Amino acid sequence: DIQMTQxxxxxxxxxxxxxxxTCRASQTISIYLNWYQQKxxxxxxxxxxxxxxxxxxxxxxxxxxxxxxxxxxxxxxxxPEDFATYYCQQSYSTPxxxxxxxxxxxx
Amino acid sequence: xxxxxxxGGGLVQPGGSLRLSCAASGFTFxxxxxxxxxxxxxxxxxxxxxxxxxxxxxxxxxxxxxxFSISRDNAKNTLYLQMNSLRAEDTAVYYCxxxxxxxxxxxxxxxxxxTVSS
Numbered sequence: 001d002i003q004m005t006q007x008x009x010x011x012x013x014x015x016x017x018x019x020x021x022t023c024r025a026s027q028t029i030s031i032y033l034n035w036y037q038q039k040x041x042x043x044x045x046x047x048x049x050x051x052x053x054x055x056x057x058x059x060x061x062x063x064x065x066x067x068x069x070x071x072x073x074x075x076x077x078x079x080p081e082d083f084a085t086y087y088c089q090q091s092y093s094t095p096x097x098x099x100x101x102x103x104x105x106x107x
Numbered sequence: 108x109x110x111x112x113x114x115g116g117g118l119v120q121p122g123g124s125l126r127l128s129c130a131a132s133g134f135t136f137x138x139x140x141x142x143x144x145x146x147x148x149x150x151x152x153x154x155x156x157x158x159x160x161x162x163x164x165x166x167x168x169x170x171x172x173x174x175f176s177i178s179r180d181n182a183k184n185t186l187y188l189q190m191n192s193l194r195a196e197d198t199a200v201y202y203c204x205x206x207x208x209x210x211x212x213x214x215x216x217x218x219x220x221x222t223v224s225s
Contacts, residue, residue, distance in 0.1 A: 032210055034210070034211040034212070036152075036212075038152075043202055043215040043216060043217055043218055044144075044152065044202070044212075044215055045215075046207075046211060046212060046213045046214070046215075049207065049208075049210060049211035049213075050210060050211070055213065087151065087152055089152070089154075089211075089212075091209075091210040091211060094154075094157070094166045095154050095166075095168045095169070096142075096154040096157075097154065098151055098152040098153065098154070099151075100151050101151050101152075
């Protein structure tokens with residue numbers, strides 16, 4: 001199975017900060033990397049697919065990059081509604097696997 | 108509007124069975140792969156299973172292979188997860204999700220809690 005490792009596991013940031021979350025795959029996954037946002041008690045919300053394609057309706061402050069084994073999710077200017085847990089997920093091969101999550105908290 | 112609504116969760120004893128349903132609306136159900144993903148409360152997301160549009164291809168995580176069965180009824184726009192020989196470690200919120208272009212999960216249901224306990 002492909003292991004996905006996110007860093008950091010948590011971070012504290014202020015509104016307006018630029019935030020970067022890293023996701024590393026245990027083997028190459030080309031660009032088959034997706035990002036999701038989850039708030040407490042809610043289902044995950046789809047943000048980015050194939051590493052850098054923004055889902056319709058997702059604010060442009062979110063962006064993704066990377067290929068192969070190293071990927072990043074960047075929030076250019078953190079907004080109050082962005083405080084949540086973020087997960088990366090590979091769809092290169094089954095079983096699809098998720099990172100352990102990165103919790104973005106208010107500083 | 109795309110909607111996915113799970114039902115069928117609840118409390119079941121170890122070794123028991125449960126069937127989850129996911130009612131889909133707002134899209135042409137038969138043309139999309141569908142998935143199940145689970146999450147232990149307070150923990151991360153774990154992929155469980157997937158099925159293609161006509162139900163002819165299914166895939167499972169090793170942890171559920173041989174115990175869980177995914178299926179769909181395209182006439183009823185409903186996805187199912189039959190869970191047998193349930194274990195305490197199967198306790199989780201189970202989400203159904205639609206696959207966009209096969210490679211990502213663009214819409215998720217609200218989740219159904221399954222608790223396996225005596």
